[in-house]
Amino acid sequence: MTCFTIKSAPTVVWPVKKRVTLTFPRRAVPVPVTYRLAKDFNVAANIIRAQVAPNQIGKLVVELAGDIDQLDAAIDWMISQNIDVSSSNREILIDEDSCVHCGLCTGICPTQALTLDPKSFLLNFTRSRCIVCEQCVPTCPVQAISTNF
Structure with a gap:
C-alpha cells in the first residue's frame, strides 16, 4: 500500500x-x-x-x-x-469629431493605449491600457485630446 x-x-x-x-x-x-x-x-x-x-x-x-x-x-x-x-479618477478624453487621425499621439503613448488601425488608419483608444500620463495631450495638433481633470 x-x-x-x-x-x-x-x-x-x-x-x-x-x-x-x-x-x-x-x-x-x-x-x-x-x-x-x-x-x-x-x-x-x-x-x-x-x-x-x-x-x-x-x-x-x-x-x-x-x-x-x-x-x-x-x-x-x-x-x-x-x-x-x-x-485619481482622471481619464483621457478624445473628441472624435475633432480628431484627424494623424497618429502623432500613438508615437508618444508609452503603453500603446493609442494605436492606429492598420487597415482603416483610424485612431483606437484602449482605455484600460491608459495610465493618464498626459503625454498625448500637448502632442495633438488639433487639441482633440484632453483630460477630465
Whole structure:
C-alpha cells in the first residue's frame, strides 16, 4: 500500500492597484516616500507623473500595488506625514469629431493605449491600457485630446 501526501497549492495573493495623487507640503518633499512604501509596507509605487522641487509643494501621480491591508497602512502612514492622498479618477478624453487621425499621439503613448488601425488608419483608444500620463495631450495638433481633470 502506497501513501501519498497531498500538498495544497500555495495561496496566490494578487496585488491590488490604486492610482492616487500625492500632494506634499514643502517640508515633506525631502522624505523618501517611495522608498518607505517599498521597504516598510511592501507596496510598489509606479510613478506616472512627478512635479517635485525643493522648497515647493510637490505632486506625484502614482499607481500603488500591494496587499490591500498593506496599501491601507501605507496610505494611513502618508496621511500621518501630512501628505494629501486623493484618488485619481482622471481619464483621457478624445473628441472624435475633432480628431484627424494623424497618429502623432500613438508615437508618444508609452503603453500603446493609442494605436492606429492598420487597415482603416483610424485612431483606437484602449482605455484600460491608459495610465493618464498626459503625454498625448500637448502632442495633438488639433487639441482633440484632453483630460477630465
